[in-house]
Amino acid sequence: MQHLRSLMTLGLVLTLAGCSSLAPSVPVKDKTYSITILHTNDHHGRFWQNRDGEYGMAARKTVIDGIRAEVASAGGYTLLLDGGDVNTGVPESDLQDAVPDFKGMNLLSYDAMAVGNHEFDKSPAVLAMQRKLAAFPMLSANIYRAGERLFDPYKLFNLGGVRVAVMGLTTEDTYKLGNPDNMQGMDFRNPIQEAAKLVPELRSKADVVIAATHMGHYENGRHGIQAPGDVEMARAVTGLDLVVGGHTQNPACMRAENVMDTTYVPGTACQPDRQNGTWIVQAHEWGKYVGRADFQYRNGTFTLVKYALIPVNLKNTPTIAENPDMLAMLKPYQDFGQKKLHINVGTSDGMFEGDRAYVRKRATNLGMLIGQSMMEKTHADFAVLNAGGVRDSLPAGAITYKDILQVQPFGNTLCTITLSGREVLDYLSVSYKMSPGAGGFAHLSGVELITANGVMLQARIGGAFVDTDKRYTMVINSFMAVGGDGYPVFTGHPGFVNTGFVDAEALRGYIALHSPLQIERYAPGTNLTASPIQ
Ligand SMILES: [Zn+2]
Known part of the structure; x- marks a missing residue:
């Protein structure tokens, strides 16, 4: 009797666990997981569409909502990541310290972003305001002040049992490119060395390791006088599954191994870069595209099944309707920004x-x-x-x-x-x-x-x-x-x-x-x- 009661209790506990939607904390053997990584970078104040109706966060939301719903209905998971440089580019955003842009990112439910060099264009007080406003972490493992990291180095996600680590990295050139007054006491350490230390640690905690970076994608690693970028990092650091990049503001689409497609046409197929087993993606700039990388995870292997750069109302590409909630949220900012031009x-x-x-x-x-x-x-x-x-x-x-x-x-x-x-x-x-x-x-x-x-x-x-x-x-x-x-x-x-x-x-x-x-x-x-x- 006692024995039976124990079994019944155990059964009840198992049933409760099953009903409470608590996902398993580790991947199940022989199960295939669909994980879609969506990405943007170098937004640069483009919360509103341009004069020709291209890009803008309202149409971006339509694209992202659609993919999320599609992936979820097929039992998959999505993460939305950004490669940094939300700030600086159009007066309507600049004059409002990119508040509309960060609010737009919140409405898009970004999961994380890398800290870009242009995040230091404004005063430290503005950056602090933006960090508070963002409902997602701004990640950078290689920015230090007084020996401490200034930002969270990474964030761990659990997607139905698959543990995904996303770490952030920022170009060492930030100090050179920006106003030193805004970066007092900050130390932009070598991001590749930082990644070399961090990736083994993350591999012990996670099944998939992704870097959201703002370091640049240089064809075949030819970075000239600029600091090394994603290609150089992927070659130097083993264990990265994917780099979601930014900074060079190019579609990272390859014509052949180590040869960039410099005449990439919106709406056509894009072959992302691959170095040392690491995929490297970048979605040009300004929200012109939403990058979509469909992966499958199974028994420790993370495989890219399909990749696309989805154009957001670029010329000669399919028209995407603007999301009304996003429009309603952004419109007052756009109007106010335009009024501010007359001050x-x-x-x-x-x-x-x-x-x-x-x-x-x-x-x-x-x-x-x-x-x-x-x-x-x-x-x-x-x-x-x-x-x-x-x-x-x-x-x-x-x-x-x-x-x-x-x-x-x-x-x-x-x-x-x-x-x-x-x-x-x-x-x-x-x-x-x-x-x-x-x-x-x-x-x-x-x-x-x-x-x-x-x-x-x-x-x-x-x-x-x-x-x-x-x-x-x-x-x-x-x-x-x-x-x-x-x-x-x-x-x-x-x-x-x-x-x-x-x-x-x-x-x-x-x-x-x-x-x-x-x-x-x-x-x-x-x-x-x-x-x-x-
Ligand atoms: Zn940049």
Whole structure:
């Protein structure tokens, strides 16, 4: 009788366990689990769709909700991860400290994100606010302060018994790329060394190990002067199943082993990179795609079954309806952001000349002002600006963000290139030859040309002649970097860095800091213009 009662109690306990939806804490032998990893990266303030109706978090929600429902109805599990850089990119987001973006991510139920370098563009107080606002962890294992990790290094998930570890890593270049004031006392340690320590630990706790990184995907590991990225890490650290990356803002789709498909067409098949048994994915930027990696887990093996980059209302791709709840939540932020564009950011005692008739023919104070803002933002030695990148004048008196966006409407980002003195002179002589009247006509800041009879002979930077053995940092915009207005293409140069800072935002910051502006300080002088010096 006693024996029977014990059995009955045991049965009751088992039944209760079965009913209480408590999932088994470890995988069941010979069971196949479907696990779908959804991913985005480099959102950069794009909570709202663009003028052409592309991307935006409302359509992103429709895509993600649809996949989650589909996977769940088939008995599978999903995780939604982001590769970092939620911040910085469009004024409506920047002016509201990316609050709409983080709220949008909450509504999308992100499970975790990597900390990107642009998460340090704002003050530490803003970052603290964002961390509090986010209903998901911001992960980074390699950022330290006073010997302690500043963020959670990883998070463990249990998907029906399969234990999934997601760790975060951030590029070591963060300190170099951002404003040191926002990173005081922080130590960005080598993420590959950090991963090498952490992965074995995570392998003992989890069945699947994923890295959400903001380190960049460099074809065949060729990272130039930038810190090593996902490919280099996967080659160096064994035991990673998947890297959900960011930072280089490319679709990580391969044409062949170690050969990137640089002309990837939205909506077509994407073959993710694979290094040392680790899959590496990246979904371009701005929420243009939702990456979808369908895996199966069975008896210790995690197999990629299917991969796709799902375009979110990109041109010539299927139309996706916007989720009404997301739209309703974001609309007030979008309206408020647009209203904020009309608030004064600074003042000046005169007009800054940007009229096409002048700015394409001679150096103007506006060209100088923009060049200075580019140098200040990036700590470059000198700036070269194409006249075609200047679309309007800045009025005397009060200056609004709207005025600034009229001058620089393209959302170009600032790119720095570390060059030898020889390369500097070559580039400057190309700039010097740009014909007046054309968009390529060059405005120079921080550099003085020495010319005779229409030929550039030498140049001075910081008062000294350019030394062919020395290295210098030049800042240009992303349009020029890809060969716009007839400039040499620089994106493949080993010293090339796209800082991700938007030109208009750099100008806004400069004007806010230096107001009231005195136009005479920006008068094109011989040491700061392209005009010949005898
Ligand atoms: Zn980045």
